[in-house]
Amino acid sequence: MASKAQRTPTGLKIAANLFVVVWLILAAFPFLWTFWGSFKVELDFFSIADWTNALTGKNTEATYGRPFTGAGYHGAWVQEEFWRAVINTFIVCFFVVLTSLTIGTLGGYALSRSGFRYTFWLLIIALIFRAMPPITLVAGYLLPFFEWNLWGILPTTIIVLVAINQPFTLWMLHSFFQNIPKELDESAKVDGCTQFQAFRHVIVPVMWPGVITTGLFSFLLAYNDFAVTSMLLSESNRTMVPEIAAFLGTTYTEGNVMFAVAAVVSATAPLFVLVMFFQRQIVSGLTAGAVKG
């Protein structure tokens, strides 16, 4: 029961609700608009004559007989072979998440269970590494990678992304493992397990919520990366984001902006699905650091 003092005056209620609506439009409208426009021809998407053309698709209808066309998608996926970039992206993301979770869980677990002072310093170093913009490291990679013929291939990029991911993964999993009572694995050790057996049989079964949340953020980092992937991958191995950037260079000159629009929508769709299914984990992951820190 809300007391009279807690009841919100109507004016404020309307203002607050209006504000939420405005924010929702700001946040969602650009995506809806671009999604809708990606099924149009360029003259409708960028309309000089009348902005409502983008809604009705007047020129699209004149060209294709229907107000919607998949021409942009066909151009991007088939003609420009965007599907290659999509496959590369999923290879990179899959292996980055798998590797960084495997080694990150071991490291994070060790950091949370060792009481020695050096764990603090390792975490501090990880924090410093976390703050390092990835692009500043790229200049250091290029020379050795060229020398040893490692440049341009997917495995190199995967390892680099795993390493860049580690500081964040360690911090998240460290604080997560600290919330799992020490008594669990201590008692397993009393029963004669080694540290690894205790980890394998006692901790692994209960660690999945934290690991899934951390994995989501690893995925996002690998998926969204532009600096490393654009610098370390050869043209045929490009992932989606550098491929879109490369599209921009060619499409503006050739007048195929709709290819880039279709590619952008294609790259956004998986993230949409991800947020839909894992909204709770993403929110809890974002706040975990804040509430602790």
Add this chain to the structure above:
Amino acid sequence: MKHRTFFWFFLPTGLAMLLFIAAPIVSVVTQSLFAPHEAVLVTVESCGPFGCREETSIDQDATRELREERPLGRFVGLDIYLDRGHLAFGEVAEAWQNRTSLSDFFKRLGNLPFYRAMAFTLTYTFTVTPLLIALGLMIALAVNRLQAGLKGFVIFFSLLPMIVTPLVGSLILFWMIDSRGVLGSLIQWAANDPNLSLKASTGLTWVMLIVYGVWHSAPFAFVVFYAGLQTLPQDQLEAAQIDGATRWQQVRFVIIPHLMPLVTFVALIQLMDNFRVFEPIVGFNASAHATSLSWIIFNDLSGETRQLSAASATSVMTILGVAILLSPVLVRTWRDFRSKH
């Protein structure tokens, strides 16, 4: 846990960070002290019927040999840091001496790539951060009042600008504010100027990038503050109400102090993240009007000639900048640690 066990558990992740973060930093610092070899020149005296002439040509073999022998280049100390592309002390001193006024000095400074990038990077960092905190706080307060059923829906859409790839997000906005796009047309109509283009003016480009930055990062602040509001002690609010605090006073004296640690957290994280602003400049195709340190590195490294030394020097200076912004975080973590042990 024994040292030995800890070592084996930590080895894979430690090795990854050592090889691919620590070693590259060392390598970047080293490279920034070396410049590429100059071509080896040979002077040959060729004597013909009209007397002798000296000809200078590039000794291709010797040049290649030298480059292969020492791929790092020649040691030049801090020269790269001081050249025109970086700190450019010589040019700065000259600009100061030849200045006609203070604004003239800053204009001359703006022609130097490093200071131009620095001006935008710092403006961006220190305008976007407070704005996104304010916006995030307002959204959090407004959403917190909604019914439970609506909250999930609002949070879903609020997360999108942050989750979407920065390059993709900036492209989506860029196409909308194009002079032929829907927002571009709207702005032209509102300003009553059919030739207005956001891309053509430096000031408007900066505003555009800042708006993008706030749009992209406000959801993070919102989510953190929203979580903080869930732990707000109700008795404090009630006490304030009994004391006759107005709604604004409740926000000002109860809610904001409660959220203050989170505000500090968001501010520190965002200062570091905004300092590395890069993708929006590529997405908005804005490099003619706004550059950042990260963009300079990217620009030096891409293209036909990869200017490793120049990029390394900028990288080192970016790392130093991040280190300065990071120091309060480190001090805080250290204090936390001391108080616990």
